[in-house]
Amino acid sequence: MDKKQVEHMNQRLCIGIQKLTQDWENILNDLGLWFEEIEYSSKLLTQYSLLILNEAPNSAEIPLLNNYLIEGGALLELKDVHAFTNKEETRTTFKKTVIDRSQSEAFHHIPFLDLYCSIDLHQRSKIFNGMVYFEKNKHGVLGFLGVDLPKVLRSTQYKRKRFYAGDMRSPDEIVSAVSKHELLEVFRATIAHLHYERELPFNTKWTSPTEKPIFCFRIDSDFGDKTSLKNLYDLCSKHDIKATWFLHVEAHENWLDVFQSYENQEIALHGYKHGTSNSSVKTYCNIKKGNELLESSKFRSGGYCAPYGIWNNSLKKALSDFDFKYTSEFTFKYDGFPITSSAADNRLQIPIHPICTGSLNRCHYDKDQMSRYFNQVIENKTSRFEPILFYHHPMQSGIDVIEQIFKEINKKGFKNLTFSEYADFWIKRKKNTFEAYYDGITMEINSNNSQIFQASTDHQGFHLLQAEADQFDLNTIPRNEYRSRDLPSYKKIEEMHTTDLRLLKTSLWDWKNRIRL
Numbered sequence: 001m002d003k004k005q006v007e008h009m010n011q012r013l014c015i016g017i018q019k020l021t022q023d024w025e026n027i028l029n030d031l032g033l034w035f036e037e038i039e040y041s042s043k044l045l046t047q048y049s050l051l052i053l054n055e056a057p058n059s060a061e062i063p064l065l066n067n068y069l070i071e072g073g074a075l076l077e078l079k080d081v082h083a084f085t086n087k088e089e090t091r092t093t094f095k096k097t098v099i100d101r102s103q104s105e106a107f108h109h110i111p112f113l114d115l116y117c118s119i120d121l122h123q124r125s126k127i128f129n130g131m132v133y134f135e136k137n138k139h140g141v142l143g144f145l146g147v148d149l150p151k152v153l154r155s156t157q158y159k160r161k162r163f164y165a166g167d168m169r170s171p172d173e174i175v176s177a178v179s180k181h182e183l184l185e186v187f188r189a190t191i192a193h194l195h196y197e198r199e200l201p202f203n204t205k206w207t208s209p210t211e212k213p214i215f216c217f218r219i220d221s222d223f224g225d226k227t228s229l230k231n232l233y234d235l236c237s238k239h240d241i242k243a244t245w246f247l248h249v250e251a252h253e254n255w256l257d258v259f260q261s262y263e264n265q266e267i268a269l270h271g272y273k274h275g276t277s278n279s280s281v282k283t284y285c286n287i288k289k290g291n292e293l294l295e296s297s298k299f300r301s302g303g304y305c306a307p308y309g310i311w312n313n314s315l316k317k318a319l320s321d322f323d324f325k326y327t328s329e330f331t332f333k334y335d336g337f338p339i340t341s342s343a344a345d346n347r348l349q350i351p352i353h354p355i356c357t358g359s360l361n362r363c364h365y366d367k368d369q370m371s372r373y374f375n376q377v378i379e380n381k382t383s384r385f386e387p388i389l390f391y392h393h394p395m396q397s398g399i400d401v402i403e404q405i406f407k408e409i410n411k412k413g414f415k416n417l418t419f420s421e422y423a424d425f426w427i428k429r430k431k432n433t434f435e436a437y438y439d440g441i442t443m444e445i446n447s448n449n450s451q452i453f454q455a456s457t458d459h460q461g462f463h464l465l466q467a468e469a470d471q472f473d474l475n476t477i478p479r480n481e482y483r484s485r486d487l488p489s490y491k492k493i494e495e496m497h498t499t500d501l502r503l504l505k506t507s508l509w510d511w512k513n514r515i516r517l
Contacts, residue, residue, distance in 0.1 A: 013203050013436040013443075015191065016048035019055045023150035026340040029430045031188055032205030032454075044068040049200050049438075050191055053081045069140035074194035076143040079120045084137060085144045090120045095129065097497055099490065102126040105459045106189045109384060111487045113186065114179040116157060120146030132190055134197070141197040145190055152178055154343035156311055158331035160507045162496040163355050164488045165373050169363045170496055172503060173354040174309070174331060174510065181336025181351065189459065196458060201443055201474060203436045206452035207337055207387065208415055209425050211464055214387040215414035216422055217243040217406075218328065218352055220305065222274050223251050224394035226258060232394050232402075233262050239406035244419040246270035246305045246328075249290040256297040266418035268303040269294060269324075275515035276310045282517040284318035291322065302420040305329060308514060309354065311344070320345055326423040330354040336386065338426045348423050352389040353377060357398030362506065370401045376486055378408055383483035387422075388414060434467075443472045 016038035017024055028035045038044075038051060040061055045068055053075065057065055062083060069075060069084070077085050098119070099112045104127055113128060121130035122144055133144040157177040162170035195202040208214050219232060229252075236243050244266040245259065250273050252258070259267055272290035277283050287304065294301050303326045306315055311329035319327065326338070326348040333339050333351040340346055355377075360370045374390070381388050388409065392402055409416070417425070434447040445453055445467040455474060456462035461481040465472050488496065 011046050011438045013049045013200065013438055015050045015052060017052045017054060018057060023342055024054060026346065027149065030340055034434060034436060040064055045071045045073050050074045050076060050194050053077045053083060056081055057083055070138040072139040072198065074141050074198050076145060076191060076194060079146050079148045084142055089123050090146065092118055092120050094118050098128040098131055099493060100128050106193045107186060109485055110182050110185055112493050113182050114177060115152060116177045117152050141194055143190055143194050145187065149187060152183060153180055154341060156332065156343060160503060164496065166376055166486060168369055168373065171355050171359045171363050172506060173359050175334045175354050176331055180333045192456065200438055201455045201457050203453060203455045205429055206454045206464060210415045212413050212415045213385050214422060215409045215416050216389045216419055217241055218389065218391035218419065219243050219245045220270055220391060220393050221245055221247050221251065222393050222395065223248060226255065228394035231399060235399060235403055239410060241406050242416055242418050244268050248274045249293050253293060256293065266420050267299045267301065268419065269301045270305055271307055273517060274307045275517040276307055277517035278312060278314050280314040280317040283314045284321060286517050287318055287322060303327065316345060326350050326419060328352060328419065348426060350419055350422060352391050356391055356393065357401055358393060358396040361397060367401055370398055371404050374405050375408065380485045382412060383485050385480065441473060443474065445470055
C-alpha cells in the first residue's frame with residue numbers, strides 16, 4: 001500500500017456543515033451531496049472531506065477546526081463568518097452584478113452573476129470581484145464565499161433582463177433578478193475545488209435517470225385555438241416528443257375533452273383565467289376553478305405554472321392549499337436544475353429557459369436567427385451536460401423553429417421527460433441515500449438504490465458511475481469532458497446590463513397589457 005493510500009484510508013467523502021437548517025438541507029440535497037451536521041467528537045479529517053462554516057463556531061470548536069486544517073483538511077467560510085478568514089481583508093458592499101475576471105479554471109464557464117444583495121468581497125481575489133477566495137492554510141486549504149446563499153436563493157425579486165445571443169440582438173424577458181442557477185454553480189465549483197485541493201474526488205448524484213441529460217418541452221396554451229394546439233401536438237407526435245401542456249382552462253373550457261386524445265403528453269394547470277394578482281384570495285380562486293374543471297374532465301394535474309411566469313407571495317399562499325408536486329415560474333428561477341426552496345413552501349420548482357419565439361419576435365428575429373439562437377443555447381447547455389427546458393405558445397409564430405429544436409434534441413439523444421416525470425425523478429433522487437469512501441485510489445459507493453453518480457477529480461470533466469454497493473478505480477472508467485461555451489465578453493456583459501429606453505418601453509408595455517384577476 002503506497003503513502004497516498006495510507007493518507008486517505010477510510011476517508012469519508014461526506015460534507016460537514018456547522019448548522020443544518022432546512023434551507024441548507026434543500027441546497028445540499030438538490031446538489032446531490034452526502035452531508036451531515038458536523039460531529040465534533042469524531043476524527044474530523046477522515047470523517048469529512050470538507051467542512052462548511054455557515055455559522056460561527058464556538059470557542060471549544062475553534063481548536064478542533066484549527067487542527068483539522070493543520071492535518072490537511074478543507075474549510076469553507078461563508079458571509080459574516082470569519083473564524084479563519086481575516087476580516088480586515090474583506091469588505092461588505094451591495095452588488096447588482098459581479099464579473100469573474102480571474103481566468104480561474106473552476107469558474108471559466110460562469111462569466112457573471114446577478115445578485116442584487118449585500119456580499120462580502122476579499123481584497124486579494126479577482127474571482128467575482130472577490131466574492132470567492134482560496135488560500136493555503138497550514139497543510140490544508142481555506143475557502144471563502146462571501147454570500148448568504150440561502151437568503152439570496154429565497155429572493156423573489158424579478159426584473160427584465162437581456163440574454164446573450166452572440167452577435168445578434170439580445171432578447172429580454174422578466175425573470176428572477178438573481179442568477180440562481182449560476183450562483184448554485186459557483187457554490188458547486190467552489191466545494192469541488194476544495195476537494196481537489198485535498199486530492200479527493202468530488203462525488204454527487206447524477207442529474208438524469210440515464211447518462212444523457214434531460215430535455216423537457218413546455219407548452220403554455222394561452223388563448224390557443226383547436227387548430228394551433230393540434231398543429232403543436234402533431235409536431236410532438238411526429239418527433240416522439242412528450243410535452244407538458246399547461247392549460248389556460250378558460251380558453252378551452254368548452255372543449256377540454258380534445259386533450260384526452262393527446263397521447264403520451266402531460267396535462268397541467270396554467271390557471272383558469274390567464275391573469276395575475278397580488279390578492280391570494282383571487283389567485284386561489286383562479287387556481288381552484290381551473291383545477292376543478294381539469295379534474296371534471298378526468299385530468300389529474302401534478303403541476304402548475306403561473307401566468308406570465310410571475311411568482312409572488314399571493315401565489316405562494318394560494319398554492320399552500322393545493323398538492324401540486326411542482327411549479328414552474330421563471331421569475332423565481334430560470335435555467336439549470338430543479339430547486340427546492342423554503343420561499344416556495346419547499347415545493348419543487350422546475351426552471352425553464354425563459355426566452356421563446358415570442359421573445360425573439362419582439363427583437364425582429366427571422367426564422368433563421370431564431371434557430372441560431374436556440375442552437376446556441378442547446379450547444380452551451382450540452383457543453384456542461386445541463387438539462388434543456390424550452391417552452392412555446394401555440395398562438396405565436398415559429399412552429400418550424402420548434403421542429404428544428406426537436407430534430408436537434410433527438411439527434412443528440414437527450415432523455416425526453418414530461419415535467420411530472422422530471423419531478424418524480426428529482427424527488428426520488430433526493431430521497432435516495434448513499435455513502436462514499438476513498439482510499440487514495442479506489443472509491444467505494446454504498447447506495448440504497450441503483451442510481452448513477454458523478455465523480456470528478458478536476459474541473460475539466462467527470463466520470464459517471466452506476467452504483468448500489470461498488471468500488472471504482474476512476475482511472476479505468478470513461479470520462480466525460482466539458483467543452484468551451486460561447487460566452488459574452490466583458491463589454492457585452494456591460495451592454496446587456498444597460499437599461500435603455502427600449503427596455504423600459506417593453507417593460508411598461510408588458511405591465512400595461514398584463515391581465516389582472
